[in-house]
Amino acid sequence: MSKEMKKAVGAVRGCFKRAGLQRGDRLLLACSGGRDSLALAKASQICARAMGLFLSAAVVDHGIQEGSFKVAKEAEENLKKLGIQDSHVLKTSLDRKQVKINGVEAAAREARYKALIEEAKREGARAILLAHTRTDQAESILLDACKTPSSSSWKGMEEETKREGLLFLRPFLSLSRSETTQICRENKILWWDDPTNGEGGEKADLPRRSRIRSQVLNKLEEISGGGAEAHLAAFASMHREDEQFLNALAQDALKGAAFSLPFSFPSLRLSSLPLPIRRRCCRIILKNFIDKRGAIEKQVETFMRILERGRGEENLSSGLLLRVKGESVIIDLCNN
Template identity: 40%
Template sequence: MAAVRLAVRRLLTDLPAAGPVLVACSGGPDSLALAAATAFVAPRLGRPAGLVTVDHGLQPGSAERADAVAAWARTAGLDPVEVLRVRVDGRPGGPEAAAREARYEALVEVARRHGAAGVLLGHTRDDQAETVLLALARGAGPRGLSGMPERRDLDGVPLLRPLLDVARDDTRSACAALGLDPWSDPHNTDPAYARARVRADALPALVAALGPGVVANLARTARLLAADTAALDALADAALADVRAGDEGLSVDGLAALPAAVRTRVLHAWARELGAAPAALSQRHVAALDALVTGWRGQGPVHLPGGRPVRRHAGRLLG
């Protein structure tokens, strides 16, 4: 319990914005331990704290479980407490992505309504290690290997993860120490989901082969890469301004003079400016744009997601 409370105290102490914090709580051990720690720490720091639980309606008994989490939160002194019912059907992507999108939309809406300083999420160090392994399996670059950020602003609402340096076993132990009975999401053990397979098989195999420190090391790798990625992104922002050729696209010579790590970030950002959807813009598209700069053989235009062409003409990339 001390480890979870200390993590929450550090975050709330460093949180400059006024207003309450809201804990997103599913009733699982991680978010339940986070909610209990926040209920203990926040009043001692003079910070109002509430709880939000989202009912996706995907499993039998989900409505009753959400109501039970809300009832517990009120007894713990959290205020406001809200149960949000969301619809997942009809959204694009797989069930996990659709549920995540619906959940975050609901969290942003309730945070704005209450003027919240941020929404606290219960992802742990183990979750971060799993994220890094999944990114490695996809062949992700530094951004993917950076894992989940400690803070992400979504439509102006800070999403905060205070437990990224806390082990999952600590959240379970905290719940046991407080006499809390967390819910076990069956999706977390369903082998149909890649993350469940990583959790049940891949990560334990790495721990058995390399020792228990592998989880913390994977999480530390994400933290180090996140710092490097932020620095490269800042360089790319400045470089994009430097290589603009007025309203006539980007200077090929200016792009060619940039280090590859910066140039590809510039091209990625520019493609998004041209209207390419971030979810559809892949490394393949950026590599094709880069080839217009570094591997020019007179090739035709690159078609970005959405169909917009980018071509090279008179020393410029034009979109």
């Protein structure tokens, strides 16, 4: 077993243990047919067998690209060759409204997660395994930093998250794409490269994430002499710890707040907080009333300015009015 394979097995085993998985638990692995998810399939099969876990796999076919069903069926066959006999294709379609609002990539991701959650619940799985790597982590950090002026942009993806009562596990956040490539080659696994990932390409019509990978991250690696990807991922891990601590302080500062309209909270209690805590309190409050992340970040500064002045009012998105009246900060529906 190569050092890359040993690292992968160790990463998966550690992730399963930290998640508290028990003998007899069922897991659903999400597979695209690419090198990352097939390498994860190989390592997960080894660990599941050793730990007494039941492992199945699903390949989601959105039907967006020509020949996508053929690619999905080939991925299914690859999974079965790796010993995951309970492998199958899930066909899904994109929500047109989501495509219009958030774009094809985001709509596809949402459709994929919905299909995986439904399948996991049908199978009685406790967790869904995702093959995001350290390379994906670095890309996500750079992408979020470009999109949103928020400290949360730097925290990256977490190894363990929860959605609709299901665990989402990312065991490969410490592995690079070059390592998953080596694992596939070592085990003679044939993978599929998604053309929209733009491996090594510089096409302007590629998704932004792919352009960051092929043009920005690769250039950073070249300029730094190697290590930029690893340093970004390590920074995200440390920053996430800081974020969790500061957010806990902000939540504590908002103890007793009733998040319903009209919302009211003592303005002096907010304005007297240290700046990093105050900013997070403003963000937490706005998140309860505004859905879109970008809109929230734009209006956190508005909230901060009004608190600093101690008076005034501003229109927020979603038809809301923010004002400081007397000793209270108030959020309510606009009258006009």
